[in-house]
Amino acid sequence: MSTPATTPTSWVEGAAGSGFDVDHLPYGVVARPGERPRVAVRIGDQVLDLSVVAAADMVDTHALFDQPTLNAFMAAGPAVWDSTRAWVRGLLTDETERDLVEPALAPLDSVTMLLPFTVGDYVDFYASEHHASNVGHMFRPDAEPLLPNWKHLPVGYHGRSGTVVVSGTDVVRPCGQRKAPDADLPTYGPSQRLDIEAELGFVVGVPSTMGERVTTADFARHTFGVVGLNDWSARDIQAWEYVPLGPFLGKSFATSISAWVTPLAALAAAWTDLPGQDDPAVLDYLRVDRPAGLDIEVEVVLDGEVVARPPYRTMYWSPAQMLAHTTVNGASVRTGDLWGSGTVSGPERDQRGSLLELSWGGKEPFTAAGRERTFLEDGDEVTLRYSAPGTGGGRISLGEVTGRILPAR
Template sequence: MTQVTRPTWVEGAAGSLFDIDNLPYGVFTHDDEPPRVGVRIGDQVVDLAPVAASEMLEIAHVFEEPSLNPLLALGRPAWSAIRTWLTALLTDETERDLVGPSLVPLAEVAMRMPFEVADYVDFYCSLDHASNVGRIFRPDDEPLKPNWRHLPAGYHGRAGTVVVSGTGVRRPSGQSKAPGAAGPGYGPSSRLDMEAELGFVVGAPSELGSRVGVDAFADHVFGVTLLNDWSARDIQAWEYVPLGPFLGKSFATSVAGWVTPLDALAAAHVDLPGQDPEPLDYLRVGPGAGFDIDLEVVLNGETVSRPPYASMYWSPAQMLAHLTVNGASLRTGDLFGSGTISGPAPEQRGSLLELSWGGTEPFTVAGQERTFLQDGDTVTLRATAPGTGGGRIGLGEVTGTVLPG
């Protein structure tokens, strides 16, 4: 899908990963002023509050808030109308005098947590990742549990530990059991890991007791953000039977400072790789349910993996439908993650657990053999996708540095 749009008048933005067909939203501060909503164009941030006030928009107040939640709560018709308004402002040369004074260089702002997380759910939707983890943790059993191909598996995480890109991540402590040990011990995790994921941000809520069908995905989900689900694999391995992830996951989850609206990904829709057996009726989707998004995992400045989101087995619409099929309600600010994104090739694995095959096959970074994360390591996730203008757009990166326990 190629959309014909006039080029932006913002210098340096045309042809960049943050051209007029992207326009992600975030919350920023500048010169010790209160945090407020901005949209990125090239390497500039549009301070939306004064622009909207000058235009006397009825919804101008949502851009003055220190969170995207009031904007998210407006719903799909308003999101589309605001995007149309922004596109016109940033492509019509006659609007330069109005918008120009509200452009702030990206290098001069500090990004804040873009939205208040209501609930956080993390899924497990990559066939390659789930198969790899099954082989690592249960080498003598079938890699996939019997239910995996019938439903998008997930767990309910901890909303209060979702942090914005750039926040340091403290190495967690907890119980773990060494192979052959008679019992568990307590201490800092020695198998700290990361997971390359895509997060989906809910805007429009739903009522308790109702369901959100696969066809209503775009009515409720505002956009996407890169997500790193930090994981303590030794704590996780000891605790996850019989109830699944808990303390091995709940200490920190990082998200980007920018949320890319679904409208910006209109050209990135692709078919799912194929589902066998056919899902139950409430999970059936048509063509174009997946997304063609290419991720990059960077450890201490060196790219170690390139996971493809297009390889994911379960689509985000199916995740949302399953999340609500029991009548669970959605709230503005809900966040659900895709689970680790891994492709079939070794260089497409989205976690260090897989890249090092459970720590048994070290990989090389800067000439050194590595398995799990060390104190001082910095992990950065980047991603690009086809844009509606014919080029590619970028998702805001997410980065975090490991702090000692």
Template sequence: MSWIDIPDGSPFGPENLPLGVFRYGDEEPRVGAAIGDQVIDLAPVASAQMLDGAQLFAEPTLNAFLALGRPAWRATRNWLLDLVRNENDRDAVEPHLTPQSAVSMQLPFEVADYVDFYASEQHATNLGRLFRPDSEPLLPNWKHLPVGYHGRAGTIVASGTDIVRPSGQRKPPDASVPTFGPSQRLDIEVELGYVVGTPSKLGAPVPVDSFEDHVYGVVIVNDWSARDLQAWEYVPLGPFLGKSFATSISPWVVSLDALAAAAVPLPVQDPAVLPYLSGSRLVNFDITFEVYLNGQLVSTPPYKDIYWSPAQMLAHMTVNGASVRTGDLFASGTVSGAAKDQRGSFIELSWGGREPLVVDGKEHTFLEDGDVVTIAAWATGGDGSRLGLGEVTGRIRPAVS
């Protein structure tokens, strides 16, 4: 319950309170919390209540707050919960509520490093069948380790940023030499991203049971993908220009504590994983994504059945001694379900372009200039309660000539 009026169907109820960075008019960006269709401007409220670390909410990114670590994250969440529940705090908070429609949301944190995994068995199987129809869809290593690659932190952009169609080398199977030009198979990838707060030391792997000590929360990720550029370049070293041009993230960071009610057991992993990937608290989250193309719902990928847990991703990412930093982002890779309308990319939804989708009476395979893609997500608790992650959106602009 909250004294703040929350519209029916809002993703940001009083148990959620995600953090983000907003700008009001010409004022400097600063940290806010979302509730209903409003933003709580945290800096003046925290200062008035003499909260430890109040000055961090006046920062233009969440990084300084993220670096405080789990005890401070939990204390801040408890403070926020009291603010929105306690009628006695109305006079302190109400003057600092601003409609979300009146602010512009910024990139919520400065991204230090970015890692993209490939953790959905259904997605990996679909692509294996598309790319290697005469072979086993999963490569031999896939069920032994969370496959991933390092991406570009500098091209992660805030939701609402236009995406310029990338250009590069492409070589169709029937061509003898490559050509250069705009991607003709521009795609999306529906992903869940994990935001690192507490850093680790170089040379010290992060155990799976220490996941919550390092990761603050989650964002929705759309990892745009140029499939034709990727197909020509990725053997033998993996994704490069086909992935590095842009990755969009949602503006609100939902804490792991807020998501706790949506935790579900990890699916059975067979064969058994190596000891460093085994732990007593391995979970996923019951999250459903909604993919909209030009306003029409085209897919609802489920996250709960993803094969590798985020704790295993972090453990594998650091098992060689690599460190993580405040602001690191690692993402699940494309999330796809078993049904056709649960696939998390257009290469799967159109089955390599051979089975077009019909949107507003028009056939679609890959993205066209002017297309708008919006990805929303909801977490479902064991009691049936819903908690929103917000949405991430982007419009495709023509390639630079």
């Protein structure tokens, strides 16, 4: 992990020392009444309209910010990302820039946050050894919890990009086929085992070429940033459909992401070593030469109460390895492609990132808001919160992910 650098102080009231200080500066897309959506940066509890201030400051790349998504900016590549970050930090720390910047600032609660980028492909992985082992113990109690391939490659599945939604979007309880263990035939109806998966999502900025691989060393050249991600899961639908081909309708009804995208540069102090990958050793294309894990803390909040604190630093597979594996067969990635880490779970019960694990398949209820719980009920609201070491020595707060369950239709 790198040594925190000295960070200048922002003149924006309330920003200094917050999770959204100038060592963070996440990007999003905001809409104000009567105006079209535009790219913005968050500073404290304010949003800075980059299209307005870039035009006023005659910045060459101003057209990238007068857009309804981040895609054009993300596709511009690391040099533009770095220069934009330095420019914005200068604006927000130099008192002489206040007259230019203040007209482009607005309170966070005065804008509507939109889906920050147009999602291309969506892939979800299964990168936590603790989560995979818990699931294996539950569903294969008389066998090895991990399947033979699990420590040789990052296991994943292709999801549905069209149902990725921004934080704050309600989630309708899905319907589908489910089969009770003692039943001869399946039935159709609302899922009775609706669940969450606390994950981290990674967003592609620079695309790759079909037929060429992205190496682990090229991770930062292609990856724009990080979002919080909740991969809502209908466990009963999933259990009936996933053999032999894997998740389908049990996963495709909704995936929520944060409205703010944290740039990789803001996580420079959060990189940490992965758990050992020496037994067995990974194949050459999956090797990483530097700290490749992330020290990010997650909180799972159910109806206002924290029920779990999964630590991302315990993940077995790194984001660089997931991207390398996605492209090792020659598949290309596009601007706006999103991949999820899979459920983040640690070794302790209160570090489990899904209700499936917290309730051990519904057999061991946990307590939330003063009563016993297993799976999600209509009206439940779930929020995922994230924090990481910042380059200024404090902590940054990644974008939250919130969703409320509505009854089946």
